[in-house]
Amino acid sequence: MKKPWYEYMWIISVLYLILGFFNILFAWLGMFCFIIPLLISVIKGNKSYCNKYCGRGQMLTWLGKKIGISRKKPMPRWMTKKWFRYGFLAFFMIMFAQMIFVTFLVFKDVRGLSETVKLLWTFKIPWSFAYKVTGLPLWISQFAFGFYSVMLTSTILGIITNILFKPRSWCIYCPMGTMTQLICEIKDKS
Amino acid sequence: MAKRVAKLQKDLCVACGTCVKVCPKNAISIYKGKYAQVDESKCIGCSLCAKECPASIITIKTKEVVA
Numbered sequence: 001m002k003k004p005w006y007e008y009m010w011i012i013s014v015l016y017l018i019l020g021f022f023n024i025l026f027a028w029l030g031m032f033c034f035i036i037p038l039l040i041s042v043i044k045g046n047k048s049y050c051n052k053y054c055g056r057g058q059m060l061t062w063l064g065k066k067i068g069i070s071r072k073k074p075m076p077r078w079m080t081k082k083w084f085r086y087g088f089l090a091f092f093m094i095m096f097a098q099m100i101f102v103t104f105l106v107f108k109d110v111r112g113l114s115e116t117v118k119l120l121w122t123f124k125i126p127w128s129f130a131y132k133v134t135g136l137p138l139w140i141s142q143f144a145f146g147f148y149s150v151m152l153t154s155t156i157l158g159i160i161t162n163i164l165f166k167p168r169s170w171c172i173y174c175p176m177g178t179m180t181q182l183i184c185e186i187k188d189k190s
Numbered sequence: 191m192a193k194r195v196a197k198l199q200k201d202l203c204v205a206c207g208t209c210v211k212v213c214p215k216n217a218i219s220i221y222k223g224k225y226a227q228v229d230e231s232k233c234i235g236c237s238l239c240a241k242e243c244p245a246s247i248i249t250i251k252t253k254e255v256v257a
Contacts (some may be wrong), residue, residue: 041223045222046220046222046223047205047206047207047220047222047223050205050206050207051205051207051210051220052207057206057208061208075244075245075246076248080202080204080245080246080247081202082201083202127214154248164244165244166242166244166246167244168206168208168244169244170244171204171206171208171244172204172206172244172245177204177205177206178204180223181204181223181224183204183223184205184222184223184224184226185223187222188222188224
């Protein structure tokens, strides 16, 4: 049986991570991973993004099931609880807001461009090799560095929990997944 | 007669859909983006979904069926 087109979305996820090593501006494309699932949940009231199209989910399945880099052990109960999922979402949003604030400071010329990628919200990695001087305003590049940091950090977390627990354990605490599920619940109530 | 079926803890389900993908009988669907639903008339209790579920909230239970 021929695989449907959306089963190849993992290629886009892998490509995205690679492109960030060549030109940081490609990081902007990651906005699709935020906007599309939100739009689907708001308009259609379902999680078909998670269920079918999520490239990261497919990539993690592939790493865990085909390559076998996973202990395939159940994750601790507390990680599946609502307080942890919403807690992680809140933490993620605060960090995201902080990243937007830094972008704003660069926009206002208060801060210079930081050509670094911050991993796990802590480790600053020099990333100037992927920065090409363009005529574009600096805040556009600052946002790209910040956004790529978010994407790479969450990929690393996803791979860590993929190894420790079952494949796609990331889906349990994925902020986008938690948000779209919440939207579906609110939409169904109203 | 006893039948084996998959049961899941709705309140812990994140509706990721990995169970839907592995079910050989198409017995699982995601209800309105909220949680997975098992159609017990189609479920054969094979436990593939239980193994797949990243939250490990699916268990196989024995159900009495009146023949």
